Amino acid sequence: MSLLTVSGLSRVEEGSLIVNNISFSQEHNQKIAISGATGSGKTSLLKMIAGLLQPTSGEVIFEGIRVQGPEEKLIPGHPGIGYLSQYFKLRNHYRVEELLAMSSHLGTEEVRTIAEVCRVDHLLHRWTHQLSGGEKQRIALAIVLVAAPSLLLLDEPYSNLDGIHKNILKSVVEDIGQHLDTTCLLISHDPLDTLSWADMIYVLKAGSIVQQGTPVNIYRQPINEYVAALFGKYNILTPALAIAFSEYNDLELNRINSFIRPEEFKRTEKGKGVEAMVESARFCGHAYEVMVRVQSKSITMLLHHDVPSKGDVIYVSLEGEA
């Protein structure tokens, strides 16, 4: 039996379908990410799973039992499902340890472990107004975790954090799965948050799932430009460009555009690739982003060495020989 089964879940708001017939299931310890542009319905979906928003139709089955919505229960929510909103608030005038004790269903040792996993064990005596934003976020997460949920729903957990605190929280989320045996489902619109973490990604657009797959599959084979754009930089390979590259690469030729990531192009020797005129070469930290013009279309590629200059003619092919 799956830990979570979502079947035909929909929500109508002011006459519009904001979540449209969503179905998927999640196994124990499977890491699922839901991605989508702003307003695509991610938060509404997550709240319905948590029992905090009433579905208009469809159902959520958690550990074999239907999750009731807020219109069916006095106190909304499900004790086995933890939900951390991107707009969480910590109560004022309490010490961190008091907040943890108030929400805890666990013994002192287990609370201590959760505080350690969340990297907040050194903050237990602090008052809530004495914390930074990143610390507050990890304490809010610890408060959800001490209620001992088997499923943790995280709504854009990294959105307000700087790089350093984001990395700490990413390690925390990794550890939650490994050390606390809590299954996680998170939503994010940032590809860096989901690609390296998730086992499975569902992409939402206007309330519907438009693509589902492993991170590699979603990144390398986006089914449309919306999915391609959500997960990083991309080039549109028109049918005409595909014919030009097919002379040097094994390409399936069809009449539709396909989407190629910058790192999938490589610089090659004359006679082994398509001729391209360099328009610009910009350093971007891990590589140079080089814009070239091929048959009047611009292509962005990433080069780590042999970086050309503006105006140079180079030869470009795709990774993998024909």
Ligand SMILES: Nc1ncnc2c1ncn2[C@@H]1O[C@H](COP(=O)(O)OP(=O)(O)OP(=O)(O)O)[C@@H](O)[C@H]1O
């Ligand atoms: N109570 C409501 N009344 C009317 N429309 C709503 C309500 N709640 C959400 N919506 C609309 O439903 C759509 C989905 O909202 P939701 O917050 O679920 O999207 P999201 O993908 O989480 O967005 P974001 O990434 O910006 O948080 C949006 O167009 C939003 O304006």
